[in-house]
Amino acid sequence: MAGTPVTVADGVHAYVQEPGGWCVNNAGIVVGEEAVLVVDTAATEKRALALRRAVDGLAGGRRRILVSTHHHGDHTFGNHVFTGRGTLLISHEAGPAELVRKGTALQSMWPHVDWGDTPTVLPALTVRGGATLNLGGTVAELIHPGVAHTSDDLAVWLPEQRVLFAGDLVFSGAAPFVLMGSLAGSLAALARLRALDPLVVVGGHGPVGGPELIASTEEYLRWTAALAERGLADGLDPLRTALRADEGVFAALLDRERLVGNLHRAFHEAAGGVPGARIESAPAMREMVVFNGGRPLHCAA
Numbered sequence: 001m002a003g004t005p006v007t008v009a010d011g012v013h014a015y016v017q018e019p020g021g022w023c024v025n026n027a028g029i030v031v032g033e034e035a036v037l038v039v040d041t042a043a044t045e046k047r048a049l050a051l052r053r054a055v056d057g058l059a060g061g062r063r064r065i066l067v068s069t070h071h072h073g074d075h076t077f078g079n080h081v082f083t084g085r086g087t088l089l090i091s092h093e094a095g096p097a098e099l100v101r102k103g104t105a106l107q108s109m110w111p112h113v114d115w116g117d118t119p120t121v122l123p124a125l126t127v128r129g130g131a132t133l134n135l136g137g138t139v140a141e142l143i144h145p146g147v148a149h150t151s152d153d154l155a156v157w158l159p160e161q162r163v164l165f166a167g168d169l170v171f172s173g174a175a176p177f178v179l180m181g182s183l184a185g186s187l188a189a190l191a192r193l194r195a196l197d198p199l200v201v202v203g204g205h206g207p208v209g210g211p212e213l214i215a216s217t218e219e220y221l222r223w224t225a226a227l228a229e230r231g232l233a234d235g236l237d238p239l240r241t242a243l244r245a246d247e248g249v250f251a252a253l254l255d256r257e258r259l260v261g262n263l264h265r266a267f268h269e270a271a272g273g274v275p276g277a278r279i280e281s282a283p284a285m286r287e288m289v290v291f292n293g294g295r296p297l298h299c300a301a
Contacts (some may be wrong), residue, residue, distance in 0.1 A: 002050035004207055005029065005058065008200045009161035011138060011271065013058060015051055017042070018207035020174050021254045023074040023110070023301035024135075028156065028165040028202055032135020035063040037147075039156050039165045040204075041078030043301040045116025048078020054180065065090065065133060067142060069167025069204065070150040071098040073106040074301070077118040092144050093126040109285065110299040127154070145169065145189035147182045147276035149204075153185055155193060156279055162199035172206030172213050174254035179261035179284055181274030183221055190218050206254070220250055224259065225295035228266035238263035239287045257288040257297065 003017040003026075015027040028039030036059035042048040055064070056254045066082050068091040069075055076099065099120050107115050118254050124200060141157045149168040156165040168177065178186050194214050201213045233240030242260045250256065261284045268279060288297060 003027070003047070005054050008202070008208060009158070009163050011055075012161055013162050014165075014200075014202040014208045014292070015054060016208060017047065019254060019300065020172065022297055022299040023106075023113070024299075025074045025168075025204055026202055026206070026208075029058055030135060030138060030140060030156075030158065031062070032138040032300055034134075034136030035065050037133060037135055037140055037156070038064060038082060040069050040075040040167065041066070041082065043074040043077050045078065045081065045118060046081045046114065047301065048081040052081050064088070064197075065135070067153065067154060067156055069165070070153050071095045072150065072168070073102070073104065073118070075167070075204070076121075076254060077104070077115065079121040079225060080117070080119050081198055081270060083121055088125060089121065089123040090122040090125045090127065090131070091141070092152035092154050093128050095126065096122050098150070098152060102232075107298070113299060113301050115301075117244045130154075134156075136192070143192070145185075145192050147185040149176075149178060149181045149186060151181065151276045153181070153189065153295075155189075157196055157198075159196075162197065163185035163202070164193060164196060164198035164200065165202045166193060166204065166214075168204035168277050170201060170203035170217050172203040172209055172212050172216075173257050174205045175250070175258040175262075176217050177255075177258045177261060178221070178265050179258075179279060179281060181265070182263065182269065183225055183266050184269055185275045187218060187221055190214050190221075194218075211257070220253075221297060224262045225251065225270075228263055231263065232267060232270055238267050238284075239258065242291050255297070257292040260284060260288045261291065262290050
């Protein structure tokens with residue numbers, strides 16, 4: 001159940017949870033002289049407690065700052081185990097409303113998971129375009145790239161170490177997911193992140209890598225956009241477009257059924273829909289199950 005802290009620079013650790021599929025996310029631990037920055041928590045109480053033990057082992061006694069890269073439960077359900085001891089929780093300004101609106105609804109998709117106690121915790125501080133945090137000898141920049149994976153994405157950039165905690169703007173070995181955000185916005189966000197010239201990229205799910213993770217996510221999204229164009233031209237809907245697609249190298253990705261949800265967003269935007277406009281997720285999720293051969297979506301949380 002515990003993740004693995006992977007040291008990616010002096011005082012900088014990626015907290016990697018395998019295999020990285022649905023609700024099995026990555027977090028980050030950045031140790032400064034005066035404070036420790038925790039990037040995201042985890043989906044279940046047990047996983048969040050394991051992350052807290054890792055944080056305390058690396059930076060016990062330091063003031064804690066917790067940044068949510070977005071509101072999804074696999075990155076925020078464990079926030080409550082970090083409250084107290086003066087912990088400062090930060091999110092984008094669009095995050096609190098989404099946290100309240102969605103609550104723990106995600107958990108109903110996987111009732112077999114031992115979620116534990118996961119009360120909704122709202123941030124004490126929100127940011128709009130971004131912010132700079134000084135941890136004491138280490139600077140972390142918070143970047144809001146616009147509507148992308150969600151409306152409230154924040155990437156965490158360490159310019160001196162050239163380490164990027166990208167949240168779910170970047171996936172490693174798993175299919176990206178833009179149903180709740182924007183495909184076009186995700187490509188714009190990835191171009192902005194690529195321009196930072198990171199040396200290390202920690203995606204929201206999957207193994208740590210370098211800028212190639214940004215490139216592979218871009219490649220997948222461009223392929224999805226092209227599929228949507230062909231599907232619309234042929235009079236198909238997102239599910240039928242996904243079922244007839246030649247997935248090629250993308251067939252090996254974890255959670256490949258996300259293609260259906262991504263196509264719902266791509267169809268919406270190709271028809272002139274507003275990025276980030278709400279698309280009901282439940283019907284798309286049911287179609288993902290159909291695409292998955294009728295098998296439930298697998299969650300190892």
